[in-house]
Amino acid sequence: MKKRQGWLFFIIFLLTLSVYLLINYPLQLGLDLQGGSQLTLQIIKDEGKVTTDELEAVNSVIDKRVNNLGVSESNLQTLGGDQLILELPGEQNPLVASRVLGKTALLEFRTQKEGTSTDLKILQVQRLSIKDLMEQYSFAKNSQNEDNFLNVIKDDLKKIEQELNYSSTSNDLYGKLIEIKKYVDNEITNLFIKTDLSGKDLINVGRRQEQTNSNWEVLLTFSNSGGEKFAEITKSIAGTNQLLAIILDGESISEASVGMQFASTGITGGSATISGNFSAENARELEVQLKGGSLPLPIEIVETNTIGALLGSKNILKSLYAAISGLIFVGIFMIFNYRILGFVSVLSLVLYGFFNLAIYSLIPVTLTLPGISGLILSIGMAVDANILIFERIREELYEGNTLTRSIDSGFQRANSSIVDGHITTLLSCFVLFLLGTNFVKGFAATLGIGVLISLFTSLNCSKTILRFFTTYQSLRQKNLYLPKNNF
Known part of the structure; x- marks a missing residue:
């Protein structure tokens, strides 16, 4: 008796824990459900x-x-x-x-060529002018006087082209701005000489907001060898007119001077800061690119x-309606056909649902539409296991055994069939998860977890609930467990 009560309290504990997990660890939804x-x-x-x-x-x-x-x-x-x-x-x-x-995220540190200070200052001014024109273009596209603004931008761009002695070939204004910007970036980059310090020498990248303004800066931490290289490079140009450029994918994002105080040792400590008037989003993007490393080959988004989130919500509602409808019909069938046994199976399925979802939130498992299909299919496996047990119990009752003995014998006789059926399904899930694509893996994962939980709920929860019911004399009548036409 104490053993039965122990199992009952353990099941109640698992149910409470499941509810707690579902409240504090929401289910993670896939692309087709979340958008x-x-x-x-x-x-x-x-x-x-x-x-x-x-x-x-x-x-x-x-x-x-x-x-x-x-x-x-x-x-x-x-x-x-x-x-x-x-x-x-x-x-x-x-x-x-x-x-x-x-982006390929190729990070380079270059030193300025001697005698290029004048050219660099001119190009830096042009770069700021182009950046300003691009911001004006974005504003113009959202204004009521779009044509007037665009004409002003065209005139300013022509002046810049004349000063650079370069003519863009693009047909649209924004394309011209992009082309001129690339040209200026390339010209600035060509004024600097490559060093042996690169992104490969980084061990960590971070970001923080500058104390004096709202701009952000990116923090670089080098390896030991990278720190030594950085110290030597900064030592070589300290106190001179030469600048140190930090270049990402061929575009100079920062040019900085090194003070005379670093002429003897260079900048030591193995760290550096990139300050390029970054917004929070720009600093985050640069941090992500540098942390991820350089792409060995370029890629193109084809x-x-x-x-949309609305479509994902509709998918969730449809899946929820399908799952609830299926459970209701299964519950009606089980109660109508198996009476008290059917009611026990419904309670067992409710426990099964809570345990399943709690495991999904704990691992976590990302739910997709195929994953929900696997969950619903595993519910069928759980019902099938209950049916095998209940038919064995009925056979024992037909032979005239007592209710208690029939329940014990029914679970014992059905045990091997249930275990064998679940093991074969688990093997199939393992193969699908190992060899399948993403959505197939989601289906295999939810089905596999469901099958494992089904073993517990059908062989333990159902038996514990059923034995609890039989402690009440009013629920020990055989006619509550067999069809009426048998009495």
Whole structure:
């Protein structure tokens, strides 16, 4: 008797724990339920096919960048031999991710060539002018006097082209601005000489807001060898007119002088700061690119799909209606056909549902539509196990055994069949999870977890609840467990 009470209290404890987990650890939803973005990434290689090692290397860098972006439960998988599919649940603006993912993130430290100070100052002024024109363009596109503003921008751009002695070839105004900006960035970069210090020498990247204003800066921490290189480089240009440029993907994002006080030792400590009048978003993007490392091969985003949050909500509602409807019909069938036994199976299924969802939130498991299908299918497995047990109990009652003995014997006789059936299903889930794609893995995961919990609820919870019911004399009548036409 104490053993039965122990199991009953243990089940109540598990139910309470499940409710606690579901309240404090919400279920994580996949792209098809939460909405978000899906990007198809094409790996570009000039000669030959993309090798398996190169594909895995690109996959690894992209995965790091996505993790640093902070997108929860993102999914990255290969497609063919040279493409990747990236899913970003909850991210409704794929442009944010594409700016970070598509760049190669090649970080270089260069020193200024001698005798280029005048040229650099002119180009820096032109760069600021172009940046200002690009901001004006964004404002003009949202203003009522768009044409007037755009005409002013065109005139200013022509002056810059004349000063640079360069003519853009793009047909639209924004394309011209981008082209001129790239030209100026390239010209500035050419005024600096490469050193042996690069992004490969970084061990950590961070960001913080500057104390004097609202701009942000990016913090770099070098390895031991990188710190020594940085000290030597800064020592060589300390107190001179030469600047140190930090260049990302061929674009100089910061040019800084090194004071005379560092002429003897250089800047030691193995760290540096990039201050480029960054906004919080720009600083975060740069941090993500540098943390993720450099892409071994460039990539191009060839397709972008966005699933709205509203569509995801509709999918959730449809899935919820389907699950509740299925449970109601199953419950009606079980109670109608098995009476008290059927009612016990319904309670067992309720426990099964809570335990399942609690495990999903604890691991956590990302729920997708195929994953919900696996959950619903595992409910069928749980019902099937109860039916096997209840039929064995009925057979024992038909043979004239007592109710208590029939329950014990029914569970014992059905035990091997239930275990064998669940093991074969688990093997199938293992193969699907090992070899399947993302959605197939989601289906296999939810089905596999459901099958394991089904073993516990059908063989332990159902028996504990049933034995608890039989402690009441009014519920020990055989006619409550067998069809009426048998009496």
